[in-house]
Amino acid sequence: MNTTVRANSAVCGTGSRCIRCSGPKGDEVARTKPGEQRRSELLDAAESRVLQDGIDSLTVDDITVGAGVAKGTFYLHFTNKDDLLGALRDRYVQRFVSNQRQAAEPSGGVDKIERWILSGIDEYRRDVRLHDLLFHHPSRPEGPEDNPAVDALRDLLVEIGATIPDPTATAVILYHAMHGTADHILHTPADEDRMLAEVTRLCQILLAPAT
Numbered sequence: 001m002n003t004t005v006r007a008n009s010a011v012c013g014t015g016s017r018c019i020r021c022s023g024p025k026g027d028e029v030a031r032t033k034p035g036e037q038r039r040s041e042l043l044d045a046a047e048s049r050v051l052q053d054g055i056d057s058l059t060v061d062d063i064t065v066g067a068g069v070a071k072g073t074f075y076l077h078f079t080n081k082d083d084l085l086g087a088l089r090d091r092y093v094q095r096f097v098s099n100q101r102q103a104a105e106p107s108g109g110v111d112k113i114e115r116w117i118l119s120g121i122d123e124y125r126r127d128v129r130l131h132d133l134l135f136h137h138p139s140r141p142e143g144p145e146d147n148p149a150v151d152a153l154r155d156l157l158v159e160i161g162a163t164i165p166d167p168t169a170t171a172v173i174l175y176h177a178m179h180g181t182a183d184h185i186l187h188t189p190a191d192e193d194r195m196l197a198e199v200t201r202l203c204q205i206l207l208a209p210a211t
Helices: 003-012 026-031 035-053 060-067 071-077 081-104 109-126 128-135 148-159 167-187 189-207
Strands: none
Touching: 035 060, 035 071, 035 081, 035 128, 060 071, 081 109, 081 128, 081 148, 109 128, 109 148, 109 167, 109 189, 148 167, 167 189
């Protein structure tokens, strides 16, 4: 009898060759993970550490230990800590916009935009600590930046055929109305119903068909 098979069978007690036991070892599996999966795990580890201890104390060692990888693996995906923080911000926005899009998908017309806005307010309030840690920290680059959330809203306005002269400007206004409404509700929860009603009314006023 093959001694390797016997040894593997003894591990699980099946008495026959076990695929799980005779397959690659854990470290071999870890080394064969796709690059995107490894990158995502590094981001997950960093996000968890940021929520636990903040950004200032975050180190590359913290991230690699949390992800269970060697330090060199970090530098295959990111040039430094600031590069990783930028990737965390990008992922936050992508997730935020994806959830908004999903919430708005069943609707049409102005109602689609209203749902996009209200979903964004909920998302912001649900994850406000991570948002503030990532976007209100000095490590964030200064100066104008692309805003995928505004771009997504502009595209949605075009998609529904809104009769507005400047979809980009309208998207900027509605985006900041969403953000401001969420901030106000966080600080003054008693105003939630009236703030949500008013931001909905703003959508209807801005996007009402021309008469």
